[in-house]
């Protein structure tokens with residue numbers, strides 16, 4: 204088992220990674236004794252794994268499920284769950300277990316962060332994307348019709364338990380999508396880790412517990428370091444948005460036919476082309492990143508042509524727009540992210556040709 208700490212003063216917590224870490228729930232749920240426990244679980248994950256998780260929880264634990272998928276990150280899904288908490292008389296001393304992928308973490312974290320103005324919660328991520336990214340850092344929230352993650356709170360978990368036993372059932376595409384965020388962490392913060400993605404692609408895709416544990420631990424260490432230096436994204440934390448300005452635009456326009464991580468992979472390709480054309484990133488480094496993404500089975504091209512003006516408009520819709528300027532996090536070399544608020548429409552359109560279908 205590996206442990207990574209998120210150093211946040213009074214809100215510090217540990218991330219435990221390895222086979223069987225779910226068993227740590229047993230001690231946690233008994234401290235303090237008689238604590239009310241509520242599991243909020245993604246339905247598909249509950250069908251597959253709730254019985255295994257429950258072995259480490261008191262019999263009195265209440266398990267509530269919600270439908271799988273991004274649409275569950277909504278106030279409409281949250282409201283009846285809040286009503287169930289009220290019916291069960293869930294008190295301030297209670298704790299929530301978020302069980303599932305990033306949707307479960309964001310929704311259950313939001314419920315934990317707002318129920319009675321905030322109760323404890325633990326993240327038990329079951330998708331690779333949630334393990335390497337969403338479960339760490341305390342951003343929680345739901346979507347509105349107007350956009351993703353518009354309503355939410357910063358609410359740090361008490362612990363993150365990443366149990367590699369749960370990853371075997373994750374669909375291949377979901378697994379690969381999580382790897383895009385892993386490549387992103389490598390290129391913004393740990394260039395040597397990029398080589399691991401390239402040299403060990405086969406082992407990584409094989410999902411062996413030891414390989415997964417190492418990969419996830421390295422990702423969590425990067426995210427924990429960034430988050431502990433800038434919990435509320437006033438500055439440094441924004442580097443985690445590398446690949447996401449174009450990535451989110453593509454995700455929005457393809458109406459979620461691609462997974463988030465797949466869009467981030469395409470976003471990194473385009474944003475690295477912008478950086479290469481600016482002379483910030485060498486052609487060799489851009490090629491190395493592109494090869495690592497391809498080796499992990501991440502998309503090289505858009506599945507269908509997208510309207511250019513629509514892409515530019517979608518970039519402007521992004522949350523990273525400040526004072527009207529679209530913000531990018533480009534690479535000025537491997538491991539050196541640099542913010543750019545002056546990327547022109549022409550630069551975007553020219554770079555988009557690298558992912559043209």
Ligand SMILES: NC(=O)c1ccc[n+]([C@@H]2O[C@H](COP(=O)([O-])OP(=O)(O)OC[C@H]3O[C@@H](n4cnc5c(N)ncnc54)[C@H](O)[C@@H]3O)[C@@H](O)[C@H]2O)c1
Nearest residue numbers: 247271272304305306307329330332333337342369372373
């Ligand atoms: N809070 C953050 O910092 C942060 C960071 C990145 C992403 N996110 C959010 O995370 C969400 C995406 O997360 P995701 O990709 O995990 O999506 P998800 O939670 O929808 O999970 C993807 C799919 O995999 C299934 N699944 C999950 N674990 C499984 C398992 N072990 N076996 C079989 N099926 C399993 C789910 O049922 C779902 O259908 C988005 O809403 C995004 O906004 C949040």
Ligand SMILES: [Zn+2]
Nearest residue numbers: 384447463467
């Ligand atoms: Zn992302």
